[in-house]
Amino acid sequence: MSEAQKKSPSRTQPTTDAFRAFVRDGWAPRSTELPPPAEVARYAAARRARLSAAYPGSRLVVPAGGLKIRSNDCDYVFRAHSAFAWLTGMGSETEPDMVLVLHPVRDADGTDAGHEAVVYFRPLAGRDTEEFFADTRYGEFWVGARPTLEQVRATFGIEARHIDELSDALAKDAGTVPLLLVRDADPEIAALVDKVRAEAGQPASEATAEADEGLAAYLSLARMVKDDWEVEQMRAAVAATQVGFEAVIADLAGAVDRGRGERWVEGLFGLHARHTGNGIGYDSICAAGDHATTLHWIKNTGQVRPGDMVLLDAGVEVDSLYTADITRTLPVDGTFTEAQRELYDAVYAAQQAAMEAVRPGAKFSDLHAAAIRVIAEHLHAWGMLPDGVDVEATLDPETGMFHRRWMVHGTSHHLGLDVHDCALATREDYTDAELRPGMVLTVEPGLYVKADDLLAPERFRGLGVRIEDDVLVTETGFENLSAGMPRTSGDVEAWIRRVQGRM
Numbered sequence: 001m002s003e004a005q006k007k008s009p010s011r012t013q014p015t016t017d018a019f020r021a022f023v024r025d026g027w028a029p030r031s032t033e034l035p036p037p038a039e040v041a042r043y044a045a046a047r048r049a050r051l052s053a054a055y056p057g058s059r060l061v062v063p064a065g066g067l068k069i070r071s072n073d074c075d076y077v078f079r080a081h082s083a084f085a086w087l088t089g090m091g092s093e094t095e096p097d098m099v100l101v102l103h104p105v106r107d108a109d110g111t112d113a114g115h116e117a118v119v120y121f122r123p124l125a126g127r128d129t130e131e132f133f134a135d136t137r138y139g140e141f142w143v144g145a146r147p148t149l150e151q152v153r154a155t156f157g158i159e160a161r162h163i164d165e166l167s168d169a170l171a172k173d174a175g176t177v178p179l180l181l182v183r184d185a186d187p188e189i190a191a192l193v194d195k196v197r198a199e200a201g202q203p204a205s206e207a208t209a210e211a212d213e214g215l216a217a218y219l220s221l222a223r224m225v226k227d228d229w230e231v232e233q234m235r236a237a238v239a240a241t242q243v244g245f246e247a248v249i250a251d252l253a254g255a256v257d258r259g260r261g262e263r264w265v266e267g268l269f270g271l272h273a274r275h276t277g278n279g280i281g282y283d284s285i286c287a288a289g290d291h292a293t294t295l296h297w298i299k300n301t302g303q304v305r306p307g308d309m310v311l312l313d314a315g316v317e318v319d320s321l322y323t324a325d326i327t328r329t330l331p332v333d334g335t336f337t338e339a340q341r342e343l344y345d346a347v348y349a350a351q352q353a354a355m356e357a358v359r360p361g362a363k364f365s366d367l368h369a370a371a372i373r374v375i376a377e378h379l380h381a382w383g384m385l386p387d388g389v390d391v392e393a394t395l396d397p398e399t400g401m402f403h404r405r406w407m408v409h410g411t412s413h414h415l416g417l418d419v420h421d422c423a424l425a426t427r428e429d430y431t432d433a434e435l436r437p438g439m440v441l442t443v444e445p446g447l448y449v450k451a452d453d454l455l456a457p458e459r460f461r462g463l464g465v466r467i468e469d470d471v472l473v474t475e476t477g478f479e480n481l482s483a484g485m486p487r488t489s490g491d492v493e494a495w496i497r498r499v500q501g502r503m
Helices: 003-007 017-024 041-055 082-088 130-134 150-156 163-170 189-199 206-221 227-252 252-257 261-274 289-294 340-357 363-382 393-396 491-500
Strands: 061-062 067-072 099-104 112-120 159-162 179-181 285-289 309-314 324-331 440-443 446-449 462-467 471-473 478-481
Touching: 017 130, 041 082, 041 099, 041 150, 041 179, 041 206, 041 227, 061 082, 082 099, 082 206, 099 163, 099 179, 112 150, 112 163, 112 189, 150 159, 150 491, 159 163, 159 478, 163 189, 179 189, 179 478, 206 252, 227 252, 227 261, 227 309, 227 324, 227 440, 227 471, 227 491, 261 285, 261 309, 285 289, 289 309, 289 446, 289 462, 309 462, 324 340, 324 462, 340 363, 340 446, 340 471, 340 491, 363 393, 363 440
Parallel strands: 061 179, 112 159
Antiparallel strands: 061 099, 099 112, 285 309, 309 324, 440 471, 446 462, 471 478
């Protein structure tokens, strides 16, 4: 709950000593048993060690973030900043307002000795406190029991201290120890860091802004190659996403019969995303008919009609906050029409070409180049390119690109804690970089022909197709993590029959 909720006059507070005493008494003792160490703890420690080595002698501040107001006194569901989740291993367990600080450590002789990682937060309050019953922002009665300092230490292997100690901890040696911050995570912590810097004679400047941006970019780029634990989280996210897709397939008829079918599809997938994981990893695109030609159609207000295709672009975010990102274009009646199949098969061919380009040492941009060549070849064969423009001409980045009328977007992006993971990486480190084992990418070409597009063959108008899979770069090539979800037009039709029990 937000500060607005906490200050609301409708939130009554205990007013008498007798009532306070009544609330405090009569509770069973809390368990003192500590949880076992989380499997992720040693992986998160290794990530922090890499960060420590990259920033010797600096104090690094990585907030989890706080609650954000949705409207009036209602907040959005909290989701931790990805940099915090990556460095601590805390996923959906993260409490709002936690802050990770890496404090520089020196040996007795003054040499650098790495960092001590400390998580600052407001721990569970005793039942003899006002917070326990009356604090709508932190109180156990209102938002549930928060973890104790001891529980966080035991579970994640990180030193934990009360948030009230944060200000003094940041101010220590502030004039001589560089203080860096992931600024976009929490405006209140950003304001605190700015205050500490100013009091130490280092007011906000272009140099401090560049230092903060550099830290955020480093933490974005560092996530590009996944460790073994992260890969398993991606597998789990993909498996959960398949459950959601198959729930939608099982009730495609319901999406038609109930009306406002895009919302029904969205709701079905969201139900299973919430049940099998933390929720959806991004707003689901549930686009039927001509809506599928709008790349980011998230309104999901349309009808699903017999004879339509439904483009479902959705992913489950598991409790560790890693998300899948998969798209399938499904014929509502279970069988593609001739025109739908023709367009679909062209997109499949483009996706297959892009997948075959995935291997260590290949450039990230090679995937897109492979996909759009196939797209351009089909568009040229269908007579959709301008007169005199052949495949090579449209692929010329300076004078061509006519094919982009029907495929606007890129073919791939990195995937992990964010659906568009590693987004702060430079072009040199992203698009122009070589693929390495451990990277997880999407492969997602598409063709989108709007209903009023007079330059397209009439049979294609109003049809949109995208096929998207999540692939892991391996030592020898790639593994399609979402291979369990059929891709060819014939296999998709068989998948629908199987899930609907019509085999």
